[in-house]
Amino acid sequence: MPEIKPYGDETGDGMVQLSFTLPLAESERARQAALALATKMGIQRPQVVHMKGMGSDFTFFVVYGATQHSVDPDTLTVEEREFPLLSSQEVNKLIFERLKRPLVVIGACTGTDAHTVGLDAILSMKGFAGDKGLEYYSQIRVVNMGAQVTPDEIVEVARSEGADAVLVSQVVTQRDAHVLHLKEVREALEAAGLRRGLVLVGGGPRFSPEQASELGYDRIFGRGTKPSEVAAYLAWSVTHEVPV
Amino acid sequence: MTHDGFARPIGRLSIDHGVVDECRELSVEISRPIEELARTHTTRSIERAVLRLIGITGAEGAGAAAQPRVNQVIDAVDATVGLQRGVLVPFLHAVESGCGDIRTAAERIAAGDVRPEWPDGIDLEIALERARRESRRAVDSITGAELDRAAKIEKMGEPGKPWFYLIVATGNIYEDIPQAQAAAREGADVIAVIRSTGQSLLDYVPEGATTQGFAGTLATQENFRLMRAALDEVGDELGRYVRLTNYASGLCMPEIAAMAAMERLDMMLNDCMYGIIFRDINMQRTFVDQHFSRMVHAAAGIVINTGEDNYLTTANAIEAAHTVLASQFLNERLALSAGLAKERMGLGHAFEVDPAAPDQILLELAQAQLVRECFPDAPLKYMPPTKHMTGNIFQGFLYDGMFNLVGALTGQDIILLGMMSEGVHTPFLSDRDLAIENVRYVFRGAAGLAGDVRFEAGGRVERRAAQVLEECRQMLRKVADIGMFAAIEAGMFADTVRTRDGGKGLDGVIERDAGYVNPIADLLADELGVG
Numbered sequence: 001m002p003e004i005k006p007y008g009d010e011t012g013d014g015m016v017q018l019s020f021t022l023p024l025a026e027s028e029r030a031r032q033a034a035l036a037l038a039t040k041m042g043i044q045r046p047q048v049v050h051m052k053g054m055g056s057d058f059t060f061f062v063v064y065g066a067t068q069h070s071v072d073p074d075t076l077t078v079e080e081r082e083f084p085l086l087s088s089q090e091v092n093k094l095i096f097e098r099l100k101r102p103l104v105v106i107g108a109c110t111g112t113d114a115h116t117v118g119l120d121a122i123l124s125m126k127g128f129a130g131d132k133g134l135e136y137y138s139q140i141r142v143v144n145m146g147a148q149v150t151p152d153e154i155v156e157v158a159r160s161e162g163a164d165a166v167l168v169s170q171v172v173t174q175r176d177a178h179v180l181h182l183k184e185v186r187e188a189l190e191a192a193g194l195r196r197g198l199v200l201v202g203g204g205p206r207f208s209p210e211q212a213s214e215l216g217y218d219r220i221f222g223r224g225t226k227p228s229e230v231a232a233y234l235a236w237s238v239t240h241e242v243p244v
Numbered sequence: 245m246t247h248d249g250f251a252r253p254i255g256r257l258s259i260d261h262g263v264v265d266e267c268r269e270l271s272v273e274i275s276r277p278i279e280e281l282a283r284t285h286t287t288r289s290i291e292r293a294v295l296r297l298i299g300i301t302g303a304e305g306a307g308a309a310a311q312p313r314v315n316q317v318i319d320a321v322d323a324t325v326g327l328q329r330g331v332l333v334p335f336l337h338a339v340e341s342g343c344g345d346i347r348t349a350a351e352r353i354a355a356g357d358v359r360p361e362w363p364d365g366i367d368l369e370i371a372l373e374r375a376r377r378e379s380r381r382a383v384d385s386i387t388g389a390e391l392d393r394a395a396k397i398e399k400m401g402e403p404g405k406p407w408f409y410l411i412v413a414t415g416n417i418y419e420d421i422p423q424a425q426a427a428a429r430e431g432a433d434v435i436a437v438i439r440s441t442g443q444s445l446l447d448y449v450p451e452g453a454t455t456q457g458f459a460g461t462l463a464t465q466e467n468f469r470l471m472r473a474a475l476d477e478v479g480d481e482l483g484r485y486v487r488l489t490n491y492a493s494g495l496c497m498p499e500i501a502a503m504a505a506m507e508r509l510d511m512m513l514n515d516c517m518y519g520i521i522f523r524d525i526n527m528q529r530t531f532v533d534q535h536f537s538r539m540v541h542a543a544a545g546i547v548i549n550t551g552e553d554n555y556l557t558t559a560n561a562i563e564a565a566h567t568v569l570a571s572q573f574l575n576e577r578l579a580l581s582a583g584l585a586k587e588r589m590g591l592g593h594a595f596e597v598d599p600a601a602p603d604q605i606l607l608e609l610a611q612a613q614l615v616r617e618c619f620p621d622a623p624l625k626y627m628p629p630t631k632h633m634t635g636n637i638f639q640g641f642l643y644d645g646m647f648n649l650v651g652a653l654t655g656q657d658i659i660l661l662g663m664m665s666e667g668v669h670t671p672f673l674s675d676r677d678l679a680i681e682n683v684r685y686v687f688r689g690a691a692g693l694a695g696d697v698r699f700e701a702g703g704r705v706e707r708r709a710a711q712v713l714e715e716c717r718q719m720l721r722k723v724a725d726i727g728m729f730a731a732i733e734a735g736m737f738a739d740t741v742r743t744r745d746g747g748k749g750l751d752g753v754i755e756r757d758a759g760y761v762n763p764i765a766d767l768l769a770d771e772l773g774v775g
Contacts, residue, residue, distance in 0.1 A: 021674045052677070055426050060674045112442030112458065117557055117631070148445070148524065172441060172459050223635070 003070035014066035016043065021060050026053030034061040042068045079209065083236035085228070088137055091235040095139035098239040099164075102141045105134055105234065106158050107167040108149035111181035115171035116147045118204055122167065122227045131226040140231065151188035158189065163198055165234050170204040178206050179215065186216045199237045201230070250405040250691055252655040254620045257613045257699045257709055263717050264618055267570075270720040271577035274728050278516075279581050281528060282535035286760065288447070288752035290536045291331040292318055293498035294764050297382035297506070298332075300350045301465070303451035308440075308462060310451035314499070316354035325362045328757040332764075334360040336378065337371040346378075372761065379763035383543065383771065386505040390545030393485075393508055396476065400485045403433045406651070407487065408683060409625070409660045410676060413438035415457030417467045421474045426673070428478045428486045431680045434511060434658065436489035437471060439463050444494025444523050445748060449503070459670075463490050463500055468507035487511055489549070492537050493519055495529070495749045501537035505544035511590060511658075512541055515551035516578045517571065520747065521738045522554055527729065529749035538582030539768040548584065549658070550575040553594030553627035555738050561596040561631075565611050566715035567737065568593050572619065573720065583772025586621040590658055594627035595647040599639075603704070605646055610708035612654040613699065618713075626651045628662025640664040641682065648686035653694050659683060 008015025018038065024030040031048050038046035043065035050062035086094065095103050107123045109116055121128035123144045125135040135142045143161050145153065158166055168185050170178035182202045189195040202212075203221040212220045219233055292314040300317065303310035318331060325334050335349070338358050343349035352358045363371050410432035412423045424435045440457030443450075453470060454462045461467060468490065475486040487510035492501040497514070504512050516534050519525035541548055552568040552575075559567065572591045579589050593615055597604045615624060628647045633640050644662030651659050661679040663671040671679075699705040723731040735741040 019674065021672065054673060054677045055429050058426075058673055060677060112445070115557075146524075148442075177441075177458055 003072045005070045006067060008066075014044070014068070014070070015064065016067050018043070018063045018065075019061065020063075021054070021058050023057060024059055025056055026051060026059045030059045031061075034059075034063060038063050038065055044068050083233050086232045086235060088132065088228070088231065091228075091231045092137055092139040094235045094239055099139075102139050103164045103234060103238055104141050104143070104161055105165045105167060106143045106145065106154065106161060106163045107134075107169065108145035108154050109147040109169045109171070110149050110151060110154070110185055111170065111177060112148065116169070118171050119144065119147075119167070119169040122169070122203065122225070122230050127227045131228050133227045134231055134234075136227075137231055140234070151185045154185055155188050155192045155194060158194055158198065159192070163194075164238050165199040165201060167201045167203065167230070170202070170206070178204055179211075182215050182217065199234060201233070203230075250655065250687075251695060252616060252620065252657070253613075253653075253694045253697065254617060256697055257610075257617055258701060258706055259614065259617050259709055259713060263713050267573045267618075267713075267717055267720055268577070270717070270724045271573040273724045274574060274720065275577045275581060278531045278578065278728060279535070282532050284756055285528070285532045286327065286330065286754050286756055286762065287498070287529055287532050287536075287749075288318055288322075288327065288754070289496050289533055290498045290762075290765075291321075291327055292496075293502040293536065293540070294330070294332060294382075294762060295335065295350070296465075296499055296502050297386070297764055298378040299346050301347070302350075304354075306452045307454045307456070308446070308450045310448070312448050312451055313350045313354055315448045317350050317360075320353045320356070321360045324360045327754045329362065329759045330756075330761045332375040332379070333368070333371045333761050334362055336374040337361060337363040337367060340367070340370050340374055375761060376763050379767055382764050383767040386502075386540060386543045386768070387771070389505050389508045390543075393510065393545055396479070397485045400479045401483045403484045405623075405657050406659045406687065407433035407657065408680065409434040409436060409489070409658050410679075411436045411438050411660075413457075413460040413670065415440065415459075415461050416455040417453050417461055417470055418455060420461055421471060423673075424471060425474055425478045427676060428475065428482065430677055431684065432486070432661075433484070434487040434489055435471070435475060436511075436513075437461050437463075437467070439491045444491075444519065444525070447495045447749065447752065449496050449499050463503075465503045465507060468503055468509060472507050472509065489513070492541070492548075493551075494523060495519075495525060495752070497530075497533040498536045498540070501540040501546075504546060505540050508544075509546065511547040511549055513551060514538065514541060514548040515592075516575050517732075517737060518551040518554060520732060520742050521740045522551075524742065524747045526747040526750040526753070527732055527742055527744060528753045529747075532753060534578065535582050536765060538579055538584050539765065539772060539774070542579075542582060542584040542588065542772050543768050545588070547588045547590050547623060548579060549590040549625045550592045552592045553596070556594050556596035557631050559738060561594075561598070562601065562607060564738075565607075565712045566719055568611075569615065569618065569712060569716040570719045570723070571737070572615065573716070576619065576622075581774060583769070583774040586619070587623065589619070589622045590625040591615070591619055591622045592625045592627060595629050595650060596631050598632050599629075599643055600632075605650065606704060607708060608647075608650045609653065610705045611712065612650050612656065613705070614709040614712060616654050616656070617709075623657035625658040625660065626656035627660050628666070630666055633662075633664075633666040635668055637664040637668070640666065641678070644679065645682055645686055648683045649690055652687050652690040653697055655694050 005014040046065035052060045124133045127133035134140045200217050201219045202217045205223040207220045208222045209220050295314040303312040339349040410427045412420045438460035440460040440462045450462045450464050453466045479486045489511040492512040492514045519530045520527045552571045597607050641664040663675045665675045
């Protein structure tokens with residue numbers, strides 16, 4: 001494939017739009033600063049189409065221009081999804097045939113985060129965006145521990161329920177607290193000797209799948225994940241060798 | 245800046261007022277056991293609030309690691325004479341027995357130099373007299389906040405409605421201040437400093453000016469004072485009083501309410517059930533604490549904001565619309581019984597119907613107008629979409645515009661500004677500026693229309709409103725039937741099951757002894773005309 005550029009209204013024009021704020025009062029100098037910055041960003045023939053002072057110290061810009069850069073998509077290494085997407089019947093069938101019992105999933109929001117919206121979207125019957133949650137699957141048994149659960153409580157319930165998988169959700173965080181909280185759960189499971197026996201999954205809008213190895217998780221799901229993806233992953237991973 | 249042409253459009257949508265009256269009667273019935281619980285109990289946080297109000301300040305350590313003096317005194321009194329008769333008598337007995345002034349006595353009790361005792365005979369008389377005197381002074385300082393505010397508004401000018409409400413939340417009070425001042429200059433009428441995540445679960449109030457927080461800034465009295473001074477400064481400059489908001493919720497609700505009164509905050513998030521449902525705080529703790537907090541707010545002239553918007557962040561906004569209304573009736577009742585006037589009830593609701601749903605705007609309009617009709621005197625607080633905001637900021641900006649339009653057409657008093665980057669990151673400076681541009685445009689263009697809008701008799705808006713109102717009545721009947729405690733235990737609110745003795749903070753709930761002494765609560769109740 002040839003190198004490609006952004007498409008504005010004709011092939012190869014490279015047109016992009018940018019918006020940003022500079023810590024300068026609105027002035028001709030501020031406009032020139034915005035243009036100079038866009039040029040440094042590789043934007044050719046930049047145009048400030050909107051400039052607005054915000055108070056006496058800041059100015060907001062909208063800039064259009066053509067990027068000088070291009071990419072060759074074929075040269076990129078892309079991590080494709082390692083598991084196949086399955087329907088709910090296929091997931092139930094796979095678990096039933098391989099495990100001969102329902103798969104047990106524990107889910108919790110840990111740390112100070114009280115927002116269960118992400119966890120509930122994945123676990124509750126209702127699901128998310130028309131996609132039913134894990135409770136809907138006849139061969140998945142869900143234990144939703146809710147919010148502000150401590151790593152020790154997760155360990156305890158994972159043991160008493162005989163969990164096959166643990167899902168940890170983080171929604172509202174700052175200063176990398178979400179990373180820290182996920183690590184704490186993994187460490188608690190390791191200390192209890194449970195880590196190897198189960199699939200450990202993290203999720204939340206601030207995560208990306210590439211963070212799995214750094215966090216010591218089997219899989220990380222990011223923004224917009226649907227319950228059916230999680231169900232398919234869990235069915236796939238417990239019926240395959242669990243990566244450690 | 246005034247927003248000319250604002251009026252609350254009432255009587256534009258025909259609703260069955262018989263049903264509304266029944267909802268109010270049911271709320272009275274449902275609230276009775278809660279009011280009884282509040283009359284017969286105190287909490288560690290109420291007693292700490294009492295100590296703060298008579299002038300105990302300070303802590304060992306600072307920030308979130310602080311051990312506040314009031315906690316130390318409460319612990320000492322609890323360990324010796326107990327708290328069932330209140331903290332004031334044993335504490336002021338120590339003061340009167342030669343421990344020095346209030347501050348020194350608190351230090352000595354905290355250090356273990358003085359052991360709190362319950363006095364007898366003439367000593368008890370002396371302590372009670374001192375308690376009455378200190379309480380009078382404390383209540384005067386609470387009611388003084390209202391007079392102070394009125395004087396400032398007289399001098400600076402009162403912004404017209406609706407009030408545009410903006411959030412700052414950097415975690416660092418010294419970063420918050422210039423951001424808040426900038427937001428006021430851009431047009432914000434109300435600044436809310438969002439609290440650090442998890443503060444509601446701390447059973448003490450952090451101390452001093454703080455520079456670190458998670459997704460928000462710690463609520464401390466010093467942070468309140470600094471922000472108040474900064475907003476007064478910018479209010480003088482702009483010729484418009486800028487209101488300050490914080491959160492009287494969580495395990496320290498009464499103390500935060502007291503701090504808000506002392507530092508002249510203007511609006512406080514304060515919900516009768518939010519902590520129970522969303523923070524797993526024990527229901528008895530919350531119900532007792534909210535009553536005292538609301539008396540303090542009422543006496544200080546503070547507008548409360550209730551948290552019904554939260555119901556819709558987890559539930560489906562079409563199916564759960566009636567739970568919002570039911571909670572508003574309950575919040576109204578429990579505010580009235582604490583002496584809070586209807587004009588001070590910023591009942592909350594939100595624009596959370598999925599934009600992919602057919603008739604989304606019709607449904608939102610029906611709900612917003614229904615709430616307006618049910619609570620004609622309340623300064624309603626309207627919350628923008630959050631649940632369905634995505635990374636598509638262009639769509640999000642339009643979605644916020646539709647929220648503003650519904651707010652303008654239905655005369656919502658307090659408009660929280662929606663950020664197009666909601667759900668992506670903490671807002672950029674420019675996101676806030678764009679949000680103000682959006683809301684100004686919509687209100688300028690559409691607020692005048694509110695006076696002309698009528699909803700067709702028997703039309704879809706009217707039918708939807710009637711349906712939500714009826715579902716609300718059915719829900720309140722059911723709650724009245726089994727009782728509020730059992731209803732929460734059955735998961736009737738936000739599908740969340742909470743037990744009477746579960747959750748955090750039950751150990752801080754204390755049944756009052758016949759000899760319970762709290763003249764601050766008594767004076768507040770007298771002045772507010774509540775039992």
